Amino acid sequence: MVSAIVKKILWSIPLLLLVSMIMFGVIHMLPGNAALVMLGDAGGSAEQVQKLEESMGLTDPLYVQYFHWISNFVKGDMGTSYLTSQPVAKRIVERLPVTLELIVCSVVLAVIIGIPIGILCAVKRNKLVDYIMSTIAMIGVAMPQFWLGILFVLLFSVDLGWLPASGYVTFATNPMRHIQSMIMPSVTLALSLAAPIIRQTRSAMLDTLSQDYIMTAKAKGQNSVGIFVKHALRNALVPVITAITSQINGMIGGVFVIETLFLMPGMGKSMVDAIFQRDYPIIMGIAMVVVSCIVLINLITDIIYIFIDPRISLDSK
Amino acid sequence: MDIFKKLKKRKTAFISLIILGILVFLALVGNTILGIDPFETNSKIRLLAPGMGHILGTDNLGRDVLARVIYGIRISLAISLVSVAFALIVGTAIGTISGYVGGKVDSVLVLIIEAVCAFPTVLLGLLLATVLGSGMTNIMLAIGISNVPYFARLARSMAISIRGREYIESAVTTGLNHFEIITRYVLPNMSSVIIVQTSLSAASALITESTLSFMGVGVQPPAASLGVLLRDGYDYISKASWLSIFPGIAILLTVIALNFLGDGLRDALDVKIRVDN
């Protein structure tokens, strides 16, 4: 079991290295010139640009630049923003809380909504509740996150005037306004996550409930609560966790979209801005953080599986 | 046309096939039949609310929203279908080779596939679209590339399971070479899974396209996908809500139809119904 975990951890190292190489390559194909970006609107003579490029190391071959970047990265130095000369690490630390708050709120909300409704649909299969909830979930899956956000803005800002359409207020400035500014982004992201969780929880539960060992448990005289809690729920846990973690990709993508839509000063918005401004160090830094998080979460899920399901540890021997 | 017969038995899948047919038909010739022009501007009828004359209203330049939405469906569908076709061909090829050959080739390809999968699709699409530059072909390519690993993963796992089956062994003993085995046995046997994935991927590609467009990397005017319409409409959200609603409904309808078709195909192609006895 320990060796399985160690193997999984070791696997993520070349994975992250490769990711950083791909990122680095892609970013340096971005059109536009970083030196020009740095010189700002005022621009500069060709000579100035040339000089700046040399001092930034942009004239070196790509692999030299990459080696330079990765060796600094390992030491914890992610470089400085071309645009603001602010260290990338500082920018990330600054913007991280906004994004984390958004993610935590929406994931917690999505799980609280998604799993019980998914279970309810499975238990009340083909009843009215199931039809209604499954239809809503199906629509939710088919809805682009930003459009759901737009509809909320239409309803709660334009029509009802209850919540601000965009903007972010820190908790320290005004706690009440802070909560108001967080509601729509979190709910939008949460609902778009809850929809696939409902669907996958439902089908995982249905699959589990049709297994032979459920019949065995019934034949033992187990009551419906016991069958549900002891046999169905725990067996459905693995697919349900898979359902939640499979949404990570979509969730992080959603963070970019939602932060852009609601103009929240988080990492997602930072990243999108940096892409448009060709601020390479920022793009690189945030991308590495994001991808590392995704890899880490997948790693943790794999380890959780080993604890839930005795068969998995055996298979990996 | 065996698949078609089976699909016909499934109401939702069949209805969604019809809806898709109607959408494609509309996208191709709808504006010609209705005699409306998505590009005709008219400063006198700016931001007209839905009603007679302009059923879905007009936009900030006085263009007919119905005509724009129909045109948008054409662009959006074209982008999603072409990009998925690209991902299908490239991804299936990579995955099949990886799974069939195995060994070191497989390990390297898996690492690359996993690395690309670690990027959120929206981020990858955003980066690629920026690198490649805007324009329809580039958007197709960007979305196509970000979908490649999903097809590759699927094709790989299918190839591995097919490779181990007995009919492959017997094919080897009859003296077929690897290329023949792949084209005659491996690919046909994974086709149903890939078909289902194609339908579902087309749906998600459409969502990705609209999202990228909304975030500012999309097709260039005068071309406008449904996502571009939503982005343009968002500036007028307090004055003209219809600009933010109808293109979204068009996306929703198309994606639901594609998803249902995928689910229906999954049931029709991969029968796993257990009769209790």
Add this chain to the structure above:
Amino acid sequence: MSEQLVEVKDLKVTYYQNGVETPVVRNVSFEIKKNETLGLVGESGSGKSVTSKAIMRLIAEPPGKIANGEILFEGKNLLKMKEKQMQKVRGKDIAMIFQEPMTSLNPLYTCGSQIAEAILLHNKCSKQEAWERAVEILKMVGVPSPEKRAQSYPHELSGGMRQRVMIAIALSCNPRLLIADEPTTALDPTIQAQILKLIHDMQKEKDMSVLLITHDMGIVAENCDRVAVMYAGQILEIADVKTIFGNPAHPYTIGLLKAIPKLDEKVDRLYNIRGMVPRFNELPNGCTFGPRCDFCDKKCEEEAPQLVNMGDGHLVRCHYAGYLPERGI
């Protein structure tokens, strides 16, 4: 010996198929006497599993439904019981083992805890006591090093061992009736014999009745006291095992017996009954077996036969029961 433990009277079970309520078990009546083994024989799809699940009230509703009939267990009608009461019967009075030992055990719990679960449900005892009892039962059903095996997860055991664990679960509360639904179909022939012997030994030891469901006439001959032959949801013939094998009266039973390979006879080709089991939604009007029967005539096509009593509890659902020899069999 003659006292009845279970009486099934006019049982009818229906399933919804494509929106149509289709009967899959009809007019089924039989009884199980104390300490006897009743064999329920039939091809797959004949309704034998459904019948056994109906006794346990384990038919999933919907799509299934027990539409009619009585199932008396020691005089009490199980079909009238509330679900809560029924839960006390399941596992305690009536226990069941299933065909697929590979999937019938929950993969996430140790074998010991799955046996202990049944014990805890029906007995007032501590977890520790239940566990010790589980180990004892494992030993009784012939599992080697039971203390260790109790700690094992199902996937760590072979099919035969898992079926022993299933039997241990079934026997843990000393049931009066054990329903064994094709308990050996998924196992190797050598293991099959061991498992059947185990069931037989346990029956002797525990004074219980067994309802053995199978499609294998060989298993019936060796293990059953009486036999009920099912076809297309109905019982076609019921008698003690000697009568069934020595003096079968229904063409279907005769066909089944002819299809058994015999060691002492040299035959070129084994007999097989022509045709296929009809689907429940396209049953013929008259005798359900008619289309496959060598003796079928106009009467059989038009009129559904009733069970005819041939004496000594030998019942046959055939218009020509007893006359078949004259008709050239």
